[in-house]
Amino acid sequence: MTTEDDLIQRILRRIPLRAALARRAGLRIGAGDDAAVLRPSRRAEWVLTCDSFLENVHFLVPIHPSRVVGYKALARATSDLAAMGAVPRLFLLNLALPSQRAATWLGGFLTGMARAARRFGLVLAGGDLAQNATIGINITVLGEVAPGRAVLRSGARPGDLLYVSGRLGAAQLGLELILRGMHRDRRWQPLLRPHLYPPLRLTFGQWLAREQAATAMMDTSDGLSTDLQRLCRASGVGARLWAECFPVVRVPPALHERGFDPLELALHGGEDYELLFTVPRRLSQRIPAAYRGVSITQIGEIVRGRAMLLIGPEGRATSLEARGWDHFRASRKR
Amino acid sequence: MTTEDDLIQRILRRIPLRAALARRAGLRIGAGDDAAVLRPSRRAEWVLTCDSFLENVHFLVPIHPSRVVGYKALARATSDLAAMGAVPRLFLLNLALPSQRAATWLGGFLTGMARAARRFGLVLAGGDLAQNATIGINITVLGEVAPGRAVLRSGARPGDLLYVSGRLGAAQLGLELILRGMHRDRRWQPLLRPHLYPPLRLTFGQWLAREQAATAMMDTSDGLSTDLQRLCRASGVGARLWAECFPVVRVPPALHERGFDPLELALHGGEDYELLFTVPRRLSQRIPAAYRGVSITQIGEIVRGRAMLLIGPEGRATSLEARGWDHFRASRKR
Numbered sequence: 001m002t003t004e005d006d007l008i009q010r011i012l013r014r015i016p017l018r019a020a021l022a023r024r025a026g027l028r029i030g031a032g033d034d035a036a037v038l039r040p041s042r043r044a045e046w047v048l049t050c051d052s053f054l055e056n057v058h059f060l061v062p063i064h065p066s067r068v069v070g071y072k073a074l075a076r077a078t079s080d081l082a083a084m085g086a087v088p089r090l091f092l093l094n095l096a097l098p099s100q101r102a103a104t105w106l107g108g109f110l111t112g113m114a115r116a117a118r119r120f121g122l123v124l125a126g127g128d129l130a131q132n133a134t135i136g137i138n139i140t141v142l143g144e145v146a147p148g149r150a151v152l153r154s155g156a157r158p159g160d161l162l163y164v165s166g167r168l169g170a171a172q173l174g175l176e177l178i179l180r181g182m183h184r185d186r187r188w189q190p191l192l193r194p195h196l197y198p199p200l201r202l203t204f205g206q207w208l209a210r211e212q213a214a215t216a217m218m219d220t221s222d223g224l225s226t227d228l229q230r231l232c233r234a235s236g237v238g239a240r241l242w243a244e245c246f247p248v249v250r251v252p253p254a255l256h257e258r259g260f261d262p263l264e265l266a267l268h269g270g271e272d273y274e275l276l277f278t279v280p281r282r283l284s285q286r287i288p289a290a291y292r293g294v295s296i297t298q299i300g301e302i303v304r305g306r307a308m309l310l311i312g313p314e315g316r317a318t319s320l321e322a323r324g325w326d327h328f329r330a331s332r333k334r
Numbered sequence: 335m336t337t338e339d340d341l342i343q344r345i346l347r348r349i350p351l352r353a354a355l356a357r358r359a360g361l362r363i364g365a366g367d368d369a370a371v372l373r374p375s376r377r378a379e380w381v382l383t384c385d386s387f388l389e390n391v392h393f394l395v396p397i398h399p400s401r402v403v404g405y406k407a408l409a410r411a412t413s414d415l416a417a418m419g420a421v422p423r424l425f426l427l428n429l430a431l432p433s434q435r436a437a438t439w440l441g442g443f444l445t446g447m448a449r450a451a452r453r454f455g456l457v458l459a460g461g462d463l464a465q466n467a468t469i470g471i472n473i474t475v476l477g478e479v480a481p482g483r484a485v486l487r488s489g490a491r492p493g494d495l496l497y498v499s500g501r502l503g504a505a506q507l508g509l510e511l512i513l514r515g516m517h518r519d520r521r522w523q524p525l526l527r528p529h530l531y532p533p534l535r536l537t538f539g540q541w542l543a544r545e546q547a548a549t550a551m552m553d554t555s556d557g558l559s560t561d562l563q564r565l566c567r568a569s570g571v572g573a574r575l576w577a578e579c580f581p582v583v584r585v586p587p588a589l590h591e592r593g594f595d596p597l598e599l600a601l602h603g604g605e606d607y608e609l610l611f612t613v614p615r616r617l618s619q620r621i622p623a624a625y626r627g628v629s630i631t632q633i634g635e636i637v638r639g640r641a642m643l644l645i646g647p648e649g650r651a652t653s654l655e656a657r658g659w660d661h662f663r664a665s666r667k668r
Contacts, residue, residue, distance in 0.1 A: 002436055004463050011427070014444035015451055015458045022457045025423035025476075036426070036459035038476075041375030050384075050426045050474050052464045057430070089359035092370070092384045093345070094472050096391070102336055102662060110348035117349055123356045124349045125370035129338050130386045131661040138428050138472035140384050142359075142372075327465040328436060 004328045005230070008032070029152060032234065034080040034218055035143075037150045047086040047143040047150060051077035055135040057327075063178055066105045068196045069137070070112025075198055076221065077139040078120045079273040082202045083219040084150045085209020086143030090125040091117070093139060096132035105135075120202065149209045151277070156216035156235035160278040162300040163287060165201050168224055169249035169262060170194035172269025176260070188255075198273045204291045205275055213286050217277035223270045223324020228308060231276060238307040241300035241320060267310075270325040278302055338662045339564070342366070363486060366568065368414040368552055369477075371484045381420040381477040381484055385411035389469040391661075397512055400439045402530045403471070404446025409532055410555065411473040412454045413607040416536045417553040418484045419543020420477030424459040425451070427473060430466035439469075454536065483543045485611070490550035490569035494612040496634040497621060499535045502558055503583035503596060504528035506603025510594065522589075532607045538625045539609055547620050551611035557604045557658020562642060565610060572641040575634035575654060601644075604659040612636055 008031075017030055028045065029037035035049035053073040055061060064072075074091065081088050093113075097106065117124065122141065156162075174195025177183050183192055201219075208214040216235055220227045232239055248262035249269075256262075279287055288296055300311075308320040342365070351364055362379065363371035369383035387407040389395060398406075408425065415422050427447075431440065451458065456475065490496075508529025511517050517526055535553075542548040550569055554561050566573055582596035583603075590596075613621055622630055634645075642654040 002433075007436060007440075007463055010440070011429075011444060011461075012458070014441075015448045017457055021455060022424075025457050025459070025478075027424055027457060027459055031458055031460045033460075036424070038424075038459075040378055040380060044374055046374060048426065048474075048476070049460055050428050050462055050472070052428045052430055052462050052470075052472065054430060054464055054466055054470070057464055057466050090356075090361055090370070090372075092382065092474065094384050094386045095345075096386055096388060096470070099336075099662060102341060106341075106344070107348075110345060114349045121355060123351055123359050123361060124346070124365055125359070125361055125372075126365045126367075126383055127345075128384055128386050129341055129661055130388055130391055132388055132391050132470075133468070136386075136388070136430070136466075136470050136472075138384070138386065138470075140382075140426065140474040142382070327463055328433060 002328050004326045007328055029150070033153050034083040037084070039147065042147065045145050045147050045150060047081055047084045047145055048140070049077065049080040050138060050140040051080065053137040066108030067112035070109035071116045071197055073137040073139055074113050074116035074120070074122070075200055075273065077141045078122065079200050079219045079221060081141055081143035082200050082205040083217055083275060084143070084145060085205045085217070086145040086150065087206060088120045088122045088141060088143045088202065090123045091139055091141045092125055093127035095127065096130045096136035098133060098135070099131055101135060120200065145209060149212065151209050151214045151217040153216055153218050153231050153234035156231060156237050156278040156302045158237055158302055158304045160215055160280055160302040161284050161298055162239060162278055162302060163296055164220070164247065164274055164276050164299050165204055165296055166272065166274040166294050167247045167249050168220065168272055168274060169265030169269040171198055171271040172265045173249050173251065173260060175271070195271065198271060200273055201275045201294065204294065207291065208277060211286065213279055213283050214277040215280060217275055220272045220274045220276050221270060222326070223268045224276065225267050225320055226322040226324030226326065227276055229322040232306065232308060238303045238305040239300055240303055240309045240311055242311050244313050245297060245299050247295055247297040267320070268323040336662050338660045341662055363484065367487050368417040371418070373481065376481065379479050379481050379484060381415055381418045381479055382474070383411065383414040384472060384474040385414065387471040395469070400442030401446035404443035405450045405531055407471040407473055408447050408450035408454070408456070409534055409607065411475045412456065413534050413553045413555060415475055415477035416534050416539040417551055417609060418477070418479060419539045419551065420479040420484065421540060422454045422456045422475060422477045422536065424457045425473055425475045426459055427461035429461065430464045430470035432467060432469070433465055435469060454534065479543060483546065485543050485548045485551040487550055487552050487565050487568035490565060490571050490612040490636045492571055492636055492638045494549055494614055494636040495618050495632055496573060496612055496636060497630055498554070498581065498608055498610050498633050499538055499630055500606065500608040500628050501581045501583050502554065502606055502608060503599030503603040505532055505605040506599045507583050507585065507594060509605070529605065532605060534607055535609045535628065538628065541625065542611060545620060547613055547617050548611040549614060551609055554606045554608045554610050555604060556660070557602045558610065559601050559654055560656040560658030560660065561610055563656040566640065566642060572637045572639040573634055574637055574643045574645055576645050578647050579631060579633050581629055581631040601654070602657040
């Protein structure tokens with residue numbers, strides 16, 4: 001079974017990093033983290049990343065308004081800067097469009113993207129246009145961070161505590177309401193928002209980088225179980241998650257009855273764009289319970305080995321499988 | 335009639351450049367040129383650009399071997415660095431693939447891309463993977479140039495002489511042989527190469543930037559007539575082209591008879607990735623007739639106004655229309 005991570009490893013083997021060239025390019029951190037880190041001068045580091053947002057893969061035209069597509073395309077890419085603790089600076093937009101989308105649809109798209117650019121402090125610095133059968137959006141974002149302060153995925157150590165911002169599973173709940181056709185019911189419309197306009201944790205990520213409090217960090221774009229596995233692999237560690245502590249999405253009782261399980265949504269649901277990070281125990285008192293109104297929750301700890309364990313309410317440990325989003329796994333295991 | 339350039343103007347109006355943010359981002363040149371120019375420190379400038387290469391738009395799987403796709407995807411993006419006079423440093427790869435392309439096809443693709451990366455001195459620094467119905471490649475490249483030396487599109491002045499590197503129309507000839515099914519004839523196979531593995535003019539572009547000899551420069555990716563119009567518009571000038579001086583592709587007599595017209599190919603054929611540049615008359619003696627085996631040809635002059643005129647063998651002037659590649663024009667005028 002091929003997975004996305006297998007394919008990435010294959011690409012990196014076939015286009016190997018040549019150390020002399022990487023040095024000349026000022027490349028401090030290359031492929032494999034949320035973003036590349038470059039050091040153009042002694043006073044600054046730049047963080048560079050790119051992200052795809054494709055029709056029929058990441059969004060559906062009949063369901064997702066063009067404004068949402070514009071906003072979310074830029075938000076997704078910028079979230080990788082939040083996960084490094086960087087300040088967003090500029091972006092490039094590669095846009096492929098069917099010609100019939102070049103009028104009204106494009107208007108809404110640009111409104112949403114302009115809104116995201118204002119909110120995140122990004123400047124449009126270039127791009128490319130092509131006509132295509134389906135809509136494809138590819139965004140490159142560049143951010144800035146003080147030298148040595150970018151928070152990587154690879155720094156988690158056994159004994160570190162594991163935290164997450166916000167509530168998990170909220171975006172997946174919104175998506176599933178849409179996929180089940182329940183989004184037209186006015187009762188559930190407020191629940192769609194985290195899926196349509198995900199908030200980013202930029203200032204909190206920057207605060208963690210500035211304080212040098214986090215040893216590792218990434219954003220939860222593909223689901224906690226899959227993203228935590230990536231963080232653990234990059235750091236060469238395992239993790240124990242405490243199910244009772246989980247900041248799971250609030251699911252109204254009427255939806256509970258229809259099978260929406262908060263813990264399942266929180267463990268495997270994608271697109272929350274919350275920050276998942278690790279902190280040495282001795283620094284844990286510096287982590288606030290909330291930052292600018294967003295809860296910050298301790299959800300587990302980093303351990304030796306490679307296993308990811310979920311500790312249930314009675315202390316019973318079960319193995320946690322990565323069941324979040326993977327583009328190249330034969331099918332999504334649910 | 336909507337054109338690609340109209341759409342670009344619309345995007346730039348809807349996501350306006352905010353001067354304070356652009357300054358903070360160190361953005362010296364934003365959208366509209368071949369690439370953005372950033373100044374991360376006083377000692378260096380960085381050039382950043384991105385480019386799409388899409389199945390059924392830019393290439394066809396039954397016709398273009400996957401190695402060619404890998405090579406060309408990276409070459410196209412890197413050509414924009416050549417057009418600024420920059421040294422390539424690193425790239426990001428966004429790859430969207432149908433799952434059945436993740437084995438053999440991907441292998442060939444990576445071989446071609448690794449070859450291009452070695453040739454151009456580029457390091458792979460990151461990217462993104464997605465599964466999609468068709469193949470989509472989006473490349474971001476970053477290069478370096480000495481401060482103030484990047485050559486923009488906007489610097490051409492009336493009186494400047496207009497030059498081009500190499501021969502024009504060679505890539506289009508190769509493409510048309512393929513589209514007419516003539517590529518299986520062994521006689522024509524050497525003529526396919528400029529379309530499949532276009533050479534880049536990186537060292538010559540860097541030489542022009544270092545010598546500060548060129549006032550404006552861009553690469554001929556969409557066809558001379560269309561690209562010259564862009565250079566003229568960016569500089570607020572017109573141009574006179576001398577048809578007799580044109581370094582047109584050599585077309586064998588047997589193909590001449592079948593309607594392949596060298597001047598038409600040279601004026602409107604895309605994907606040559608040659609450098610089109612302007613030089614003040616007083617510096618023209620510094621421009622060599624050839625650079626490392628590649629001919630450098632004076633093909634016209636920059637004039638006041640906005641008109642592009644083609645001067646024929648008897649001195650007769652006709653208006654030159656932009657008839658190269660445009661993604662959003664209703665149809666390609668030929």
